[in-house]
Amino acid sequence: MLLDVQGLRVDRIATGPQGEPVPEPALAGVNFCIVKGRILGLVGEHGAGKSLAASAILGLLRPSARLVGGRALFEGQDLLRMSEADLTRVRGARIGFVVQSGHATLDPNSRVGAQLVRAQSIHRPIVKAEAAWRAETIMSSMGIPEPRLRAQAWPHELTPGIVQRVVLGLALINEPQLLIADEPTAGLDITTQVQILDLLHLELRRRRIGGIIITRDLGVVAQYCDDIAVMYAGQVVEQGPVMQVFARPAHPFTRSMISDAPERLGIAGRQIVPPRMEPEQGCSYRPRCADATERCLVAPPLVGAGVHAARCHFARIAAA
Amino acid sequence: MERPVRALLRRIGVGLFLALVVVFTSFLLVKLGAGPTDLLLGGPSPGVEERAQLVQDYGLDRPAFVQLVRYAIRVLGGELGRSWLTGESVLSELLHRLPATLELMLYAILLGTLMAVPTGMAAAFARDTAEDRTVRGTSVLGEAMPPFFLALLLLLVFFRWLDIAPAPSGRISIVLSPPPTITGSYFIDAFLMQDSIAARSALAQLVLPVFTLALMLGASLTLLVRGAMLAQMDAPHFVYARAQGMSREMLTIIALRGALPAIGGGLAAQSAALLSMTALVEYVFAWGGIGQYGLEAMAKADFAAVQGFILASAAIAATVHLLHAVIRRLARIRIRRA
Amino acid sequence: MIGGMLRLLRVLARRRMGAVLALVVLVGFALAVLARPVVWPHPPGAQEAGLVLQGPSLAHPLGTDGNGRDVLARVIDGARYAFAVPLAALALAILLGAPLGLAAGLGGGWFDALLRRVFQGISLVPPLLLAMALVAAMGPSLRHVVFAIGLLEAIVFARAMRDEVRALHERGFVEAATAAGNPLHRLVLVHLLPNTLARIAGEIPRQAAWALGVLAAMGFVGIATAADTTEWGSMIREGVEHLYAGQWWVVVFPGFALLVFGTALRVLAESIDEHGPRRAASGAMLAGVPGRPAGALTPRGAA
Ligand SMILES: Nc1ncnc2c1ncn2[C@@H]1O[C@H](COP(=O)(O)OP(=O)(O)O)[C@@H](O)[C@H]1O
Ligand code: SF4
Ligand SMILES: [Mg+2]
Numbered sequence: 001m002l003l004d005v006q007g008l009r010v011d012r013i014a015t016g017p018q019g020e021p022v023p024e025p026a027l028a029g030v031n032f033c034i035v036k037g038r039i040l041g042l043v044g045e046h047g048a049g050k051s052l053a054a055s056a057i058l059g060l061l062r063p064s065a066r067l068v069g070g071r072a073l074f075e076g077q078d079l080l081r082m083s084e085a086d087l088t089r090v091r092g093a094r095i096g097f098v099v100q101s102g103h104a105t106l107d108p109n110s111r112v113g114a115q116l117v118r119a120q121s122i123h124r125p126i127v128k129a130e131a132a133w134r135a136e137t138i139m140s141s142m143g144i145p146e147p148r149l150r151a152q153a154w155p156h157e158l159t160p161g162i163v164q165r166v167v168l169g170l171a172l173i174n175e176p177q178l179l180i181a182d183e184p185t186a187g188l189d190i191t192t193q194v195q196i197l198d199l200l201h202l203e204l205r206r207r208r209i210g211g212i213i214i215t216r217d218l219g220v221v222a223q224y225c226d227d228i229a230v231m232y233a234g235q236v237v238e239q240g241p242v243m244q245v246f247a248r249p250a251h252p253f254t255r256s257m258i259s260d261a262p263e264r265l266g267i268a269g270r271q272i273v274p275p276r277m278e279p280e281q282g283c284s285y286r287p288r289c290a291d292a293t294e295r296c297l298v299a300p301p302l303v304g305a306g307v308h309a310a311r312c313h314f315a316r317i318a319a320a
Numbered sequence: 321m322e323r324p325v326r327a328l329l330r331r332i333g334v335g336l337f338l339a340l341v342v343v344f345t346s347f348l349l350v351k352l353g354a355g356p357t358d359l360l361l362g363g364p365s366p367g368v369e370e371r372a373q374l375v376q377d378y379g380l381d382r383p384a385f386v387q388l389v390r391y392a393i394r395v396l397g398g399e400l401g402r403s404w405l406t407g408e409s410v411l412s413e414l415l416h417r418l419p420a421t422l423e424l425m426l427y428a429i430l431l432g433t434l435m436a437v438p439t440g441m442a443a444a445f446a447r448d449t450a451e452d453r454t455v456r457g458t459s460v461l462g463e464a465m466p467p468f469f470l471a472l473l474l475l476l477v478f479f480r481w482l483d484i485a486p487a488p489s490g491r492i493s494i495v496l497s498p499p500p501t502i503t504g505s506y507f508i509d510a511f512l513m514q515d516s517i518a519a520r521s522a523l524a525q526l527v528l529p530v531f532t533l534a535l536m537l538g539a540s541l542t543l544l545v546r547g548a549m550l551a552q553m554d555a556p557h558f559v560y561a562r563a564q565g566m567s568r569e570m571l572t573i574i575a576l577r578g579a580l581p582a583i584g585g586g587l588a589a590q591s592a593a594l595l596s597m598t599a600l601v602e603y604v605f606a607w608g609g610i611g612q613y614g615l616e617a618m619a620k621a622d623f624a625a626v627q628g629f630i631l632a633s634a635a636i637a638a639t640v641h642l643l644h645a646v647i648r649r650l651a652r653i654r655i656r657r658a
Numbered sequence: 659m660i661g662g663m664l665r666l667l668r669v670l671a672r673r674r675m676g677a678v679l680a681l682v683v684l685v686g687f688a689l690a691v692l693a694r695p696v697v698w699p700h701p702p703g704a705q706e707a708g709l710v711l712q713g714p715s716l717a718h719p720l721g722t723d724g725n726g727r728d729v730l731a732r733v734i735d736g737a738r739y740a741f742a743v744p745l746a747a748l749a750l751a752i753l754l755g756a757p758l759g760l761a762a763g764l765g766g767g768w769f770d771a772l773l774r775r776v777f778q779g780i781s782l783v784p785p786l787l788l789a790m791a792l793v794a795a796m797g798p799s800l801r802h803v804v805f806a807i808g809l810l811e812a813i814v815f816a817r818a819m820r821d822e823v824r825a826l827h828e829r830g831f832v833e834a835a836t837a838a839g840n841p842l843h844r845l846v847l848v849h850l851l852p853n854t855l856a857r858i859a860g861e862i863p864r865q866a867a868w869a870l871g872v873l874a875a876m877g878f879v880g881i882a883t884a885a886d887t888t889e890w891g892s893m894i895r896e897g898v899e900h901l902y903a904g905q906w907w908v909v910v911f912p913g914f915a916l917l918v919f920g921t922a923l924r925v926l927a928e929s930i931d932e933h934g935p936r937r938a939a940s941g942a943m944l945a946g947v948p949g950r951p952a953g954a955l956t957p958r959g960a961a
Contacts, residue, residue, distance in 0.1 A: 060562055062554075063448065092565030105560035109577045122565050170564065334775065341779025345788070353795035360795065457676075460928060464920035466871055468878050469894065469913035476906050487902075596786035600875055604898075614787065615879050618794035626791050634782040641782075 001073070002178055002210040003057075004033040008070035008080075010049075010056050013063075025234060026052055026065065028284070031302070032229040032236050034178065039204055039211040041221030041242070043257070044231030050214045051100050053231070054180050056080075058097060059087045075177070093123040096171030098181040100214075105167055106155035112166050113139075113151025119170050138169040143199055161192040165199070172203060179204060182214040197224055218257060222246060227307075230254050233284045238315075240308030250303075250310035250317045252289050283312070335638075342634040343392045346627045351384065353623065360623040363404030377401075395631060401624035403617070410628035414610050418632075419504025420491060421609030425598050427526065428533030429587070435538040437583070440545025441576065447550065455542060462539025467597040471532045471604040478528060486524050488605040493521040529605045536597050537590065544586040548579035581648065588644035592637050677929035680922035687737040687919060694735065700728035702735040702888050711905045721907035723893075724900055729907060733915050735888040740919050743804055744869035748862060750808030751815050756858065758812070759819025760846065763827065770820070777813050785810045789872050794881045803882050807869045818861055822854040860930045867923035874916050890916045 008030040011023035027049050034040045042050050055061055057072045057079055072079040074095070079087065091097065099105050107115055116135035120126050132151070139147035142165040155163060164184065171179055184200060185193040201224045204211040213225060221228050221242060228246075229239040230253065238251040249255045282297040283289065289296065295313050303315040310317065353360045358374045366374070375381055379390040394401075400410040443455040471488075478485035491506045492498055499509040499518050507526060510518035552558055552575040561574050599611030606612065614629030616622075695701075700718070706726040714721045720729035762770040780788070792806035826832060835849045876882035877891025886896070890912040897908030 058563060060559060088565045088567065090565070091563050097560075097563040099556060099560050099563055104556040107557050107561065107574055107578075109574070118570075119564055122567070122570070167560075337775055338779040338782060341776055342782055345780055345783060349791055349795050352792065354797040456928075460924050461917070461921055464867060464871075464917060464924045466874050466878075466891075466913070466916050466920070468875065469909075469916060472894070472898065472901060472909055472913065476901055476910070480902060480904055480906070592781070592784035593786075596784040596875075599787060600878070603879065615790070618790055619880050621794065623795065626794060630783055630788065630791050633784050633787055637782045637784065 002034045002036045002075065003212075004071075004073040005053070005057065006031055006071045006073070008053060008056060008072065009068040010052060010061065011066045011068050013066060023066065025068075027056065028234045029070070030231070030234070030236050032239050034210045034212060034227075036177070036210050037208045038226040039201070039213060039224060040227045040229060041225035042212055042214045042229050042231060043216060043218060043221055046216065048231040049234045050231055051182050052234075054097070054182055054212070054214060058091055058095065058180075059084065089123070092119065092171075092176075093174045094176050094178070096174070096176040096179040098167055098171050098179070098184050100182040100186065106163060108155055110154075111151065112153050112155060112158070116151070116166070116170060116173060119173050123174055134173065135169075138173050139166070141203075142166070142169045143195070144169075160188055161196065164188065164192075164196050168196070168200060168203070172207070175207070176209060178210045178212070180212045180214070183216070184213070185220075200224070230257070235284065235311060237285065237312070238310040240310075244308050248316070250308065250315040251285075251312045252291050253285050254310070256290075285312075338638070339396070340392065342631065343395050344388065346395070346630050347388050347391045349627060349630065350623050356380075357387075360621070361401060361404070363622070366404065400628040400631065403622050403625040405617070405620060405622045405625070410624050413613065413625070414628055414632050417608060417610045417613050420607055421598060421602065421611055423505045423507075424526075424529055424533065424602065424607065424609060425594060427530045428537055428594070428598070431530060431534035432537035432541055433587070435534060436541035437545050437576075439538075440542040441549055441572065443542070443546045444549035444553065444575075445572075452546075455546070459539045459542045462535060463543075465536065465539070466600075467532060467536050468600045468604050470535065471529070471601050474528050474532055475604070485528050486521070488528070489525075490606045490608050491522060491525050492518060493525070496521050525605075529601050529607060532601050533594070533597055537594055540590060540593070541583075541587065544590075545579065545583055548582035548586070549575050551582065552576075552578040581651075584644060584647065588640055591640040592633075595633050595636060676925045680925040680929075683918060683922040687734075688741065690734045691737050691741075694731060698728075698731055698734070700731045702727065702731040704728070704731075711900060711908070713905070714907055720911045721905070723897065723908050729911055732888045732893060733890070733911050736890045736893060736912060736915060737919070739800075739873065739887070739889040740870055740915075743800060743807070743873045744866040746804045747807035747811060747869045748865055750804060751811035751865065752858065754808065755812035755815030755817075756819045759816035759821075760823055760850070762816070763820040763823025764832070764846075764850075766824075766827075773816070773820075777817065780810075780813065785813075786872055786875060790876055790879065790881060793876055798881055798883055800883060803873060803876060807872055811865050811869065814861060814865060815858060818857050819854055822857045823850060826850060826853055860927075863923045863930065864927035867920050867927065870916070870920050870923065 008027055009025065010027040012026040014022050014024050030049070030053050032040065032042070042053075044050050052061075052065065056065070056067055059079065059082070061067060067080060070080060074090070079090065082090070106112070110118070113132065113135050116138065117126070117128070117131045120131045120134065136147040136151060139150060144150055144162055144165050150158070150162070155166075158166070168181075168184070171181070181200060185196050188196065197220060200211070200213070213220065215221065225242050227240065228242050229236045230245075230251065231237070232253050238245060238249070238254045240250075245254065246258065249258055283292070283300050286292045286296045291314060293313075298313075300311050300313045300315075302309050302311050303313075303317060304310065305317050308317055309315075350357050350360045357378065357380055358366065358371055361378070362370055362374050377394075379387050382390075398411060400414070402408065403410055403413065406413065439455055443452045446452045475485070475488055479487060486493060492510075496518050498506055499513050499515055499522075502509045502512055506522035507519055510516075510522055555578070558571070558575060558578075561571055566574070595611070598609070599615055601607070602609045602611035603615045610629060610632055614626065614633070617625035617629060704727060706722070708726070709718070709722045710726040711724055712718055712722045712726075718728050718730065720733060723729055723732065758773065762773045789806040789810050792809070793802050796802040796805070831849070831853075832845065835845050840849065873882060873889065874891030874894075877887075877889045877893075878895050880892070880895055883889060883892060886892070893912040894909050894916075897905075897912070900906075901909040
């Protein structure tokens with residue numbers, strides 16, 4: 001087990017009608033795990049808390065959110081209880097992170113090559129020439145033509161596709177064991193999306209490292225991932241191997257997602273804000289669930305056999 | 321036409337227009353004034369000949385529009401008239417006093433920046449803590465502080481009570497004679513002449529006015545630095561820098577470098593406020609710069625001098641903006657894509 | 659309206675002690691002005707020959723000035739100027755600036771561009787100095803002070819108004835309202851003005867603080883009023899020679915009054931910036947139906 005997230009709970013600090021701070025649960029016990037060398041697709045609607053979960057795991061929460069509980073065991077160590085100094089040694093070195101809003105992630109005030117060199121220098125002493133050579137190498141393995149020339153470019157001089165390749169290169173240059181890519185192709189045109197995802201997939205496989213691809217596109221999961229975790233309103237409602245989940249989705253939300261994929265996931269720009277979670281209401285999907293019954297007023301447990309599990313009273317899980 | 325040439329012409333056109341607006345404002349000043357223009361310019365009781373000369377120079381017997389055009393031509397030709405109080409040419413008096421003002425402003429900017437940048441950065445990193453709130457509270461207090469009152473408070477403490485600061489009697493002790501003019505800064509000139517007594521006196525006279533201005537400027541600058549740093553720290557690339565595992569020092573450098581344009585822009589935008597504060601502080605310390613000259617001219621209704629002072633202030637502000645634009649260009653501050 | 663005020667107060671009370679304190683200070687000054695003639699035995703103008711430049715004592719808690727007048731009475735009396743002049747100047751500024759900004763924002767085109775450049779040109783002259791020069795030219799009178807400050811602050815309000823209207827315009831707000839068949843006056847009165855109110859109101863404390871500083875600077879240089887008033891800047895001017903001689907109270911107390919009053923206004927401005935109604939230019943006010951601001955107050959985090 002490379003990363004095992006158990007019961008991750010995060011509150012968002014909202015402002016109440018009287019101006020007082022009100023903590024609202026934003027992640028209500030998130031569970032998922034990644035096995036070395038496999039790729040997990042983390043899917044869910046816009047605002048389900050996918051980015052929030054990734055940020056929380058790496059200790060990158062903004063002041064408007066607060067960690068409440070849970071564990072995130074990375075090679076046996078709990079990231080959530082690590083000191084900031086220790087976390088700093090994990091970030092970028094052992095876990096590479098491609099944050100959402102891709103093109104804005106490069107430092108606008110440094111040349112691309114310098115950023116790749118700097119990324120290496122963060123975690124170990126470097127020899128300048130060697131680091132520069134490594135920077136060029138990784139640029140060319142990211143499919144960037146004329147890497148030597150491009151290394152001298154400023155981020156704003158590059159096309160979004162090239163920028164995203166640089167961002168991938170930055171995340172991989174220290175040879176992490178795990179790569180988390182948060183919507184790595186958002187905002188790119190379709191052709192570039194496919195190229196970037198092909199590249200990402202290839203690199204993850206070639207380096208035999210674990211990956212989490214956060215996306216709203218089930219097609220991406222089907223094509224590039226081994227496992228899937230479906231998030232709804234701050235919880236993972238179903239996790240399992242892609243083949244199995246797609247063949248026999250156990251949770252009503254997963255089923256509805258698969259049956260009318262693109263629109264539901266807000267790809268067409270539609271935003272579906274999940275209803276506020278009120279634990280006393282029972283299952284958080286109940287207001288939208290076609291299969292809901294009286295029993296659903298009680299919060300459903302995680303029902304599962306082996307690697308496939310779902311959070312629904314009526315989860316239909318076939319024994320693997 | 322080529323694009324750069326056109327852009328340049330456009331800039332020159334805009335600059336000319338702005339200059340005309342300023343000249344018009346200055347012209348309006350005496351037109352709005354109580355009393356005939358020649359009395360405003362020539363003092364309460366000019367001689368018959370002087371009066372006739374004024375009427376002729378400014379075309380005061382002609383329609384207002386002609387007067388405006390004449391005035392604009394005179395001003396753009398560098399002719400600012402004579403002060404009736406001193407009988408001197410306003411332009412030469414302003415030029416003579418300019419170094420004193422610039423010296424004060426320059427040191428204040430240096431010291432103020434030196435105080436504000438680390439403080440604002442610390443506040444940004446400690447966002448929403450007690451430390452941050454203290455810094456912000458103090459800054460708001462500083463912004464509300466009337467500059468002349470702060471100057472007087474410092475004088476009360478360091479001159480009257482502790483007796484370690486010299487009297488507010490100008491740029492050098494009244495028993496010493498000023499050094500020969502090289503740069504116009506008494507301190508530097510005395511230093512260059514190896515006149516240590518004069519240099520020490522000039523330095524001592526500088527301390528309180530510079531400190532007053534630096535504190536005033538530092539207050540608003542601190543808030544500016546804090547805001548600019550916070551904007552950087554909220555930017556995706558900063559979050560990403562953290563995700564890369566960068567140390568606090570590296571993060572500071574990244575945020576500061578990103579905040580630099582905003583800080584520079586803010587400093588340039590503060591130049592008008594700084595000029596106002598400098599005038600009031602000069603007035604308290606009898607500094608003998610253009611600020612004191614202008615305020616005294618206002619108090620004594622010496623309007624050729626007031627007009628000259630207003631034009632000079634605008635010229636200084638415009639120079640600062642121009643300098644800022646050039647520095648931005650030179651620093652190749654790159655326009656970020658949206 | 660009153661309900662909204664109460665709500666605002668409650669929000670401020672929870673989130674911002676500073677703003678509450680600021681309001682308390684301002685109300686305190688107002689009460690002191692009203693109560694002084696009744697409860698304080700020394701009128702601000704009364705000279706007591708034997709009591710020149712007395713330090714603070716029980717009878718004269720803030721001492722007496724060079725003419726044997728009670729400094730406390732004079733400091734309290736000076737608050738009248740601190741309220742009246744900025745308020746009058748603000749009224750003038752909004753009356754002049756808002757329509758100008760509205761016209762520029764709605765009309766756009768050459769008028770907008772011209773106005774922008776004219777403002778830019780005028781702003782090259784430091785506004786404090788320009789206001790002072792104007793008053794010096796027109797002669798010492800509070801009316802002139804109000805006029806000069808109001809004129810220069812009108813630029814601020816015109817710019818704010820113009821930006822707000824432009825922002826609404828950009829969002830298709832004007833088109834939507836016009837398409838719905840609103841005539842121009844209805845568009846302006848019902849749809850535009852209410853949405854710009856927040857921004858205009860938000861500027862008020864900051865501009866009041868600026869006006870107070872300008873008034874005091876004019877008083878200090880001696881061009882604002884005839885002579886010998888209780889305006890704090892002029893009190894400081896009169897006291898400077900005594901300060902150098904060690905009679906600090908003549909200067910320090912009016913100065914503190916200025917500082918406290920000005921700080922209260924600026925703290926208010928800060929908390930409005932942070933917690934007050936959002937501006938159209940930043941988008942959040944448009945959450946509701948066109949023409950109806952989304953609640954008088956959008957709490958932080960809701961946007
Ligand atoms: N790093 C973070 N720190 C604090 N709050 C966050 C962070 N990332 C996301 N959020 C908040 O968490 C909530 C869930 O959104 P998000 O995780 O971005 O959804 P998704 O990525 O699934 O679309 C949002 O209100 C968002 O503002
Ligand atoms: S527990 Fe009930 S409401 Fe929730 S998903 Fe299952 S069937 Fe639907
Ligand atoms: Mg996201």
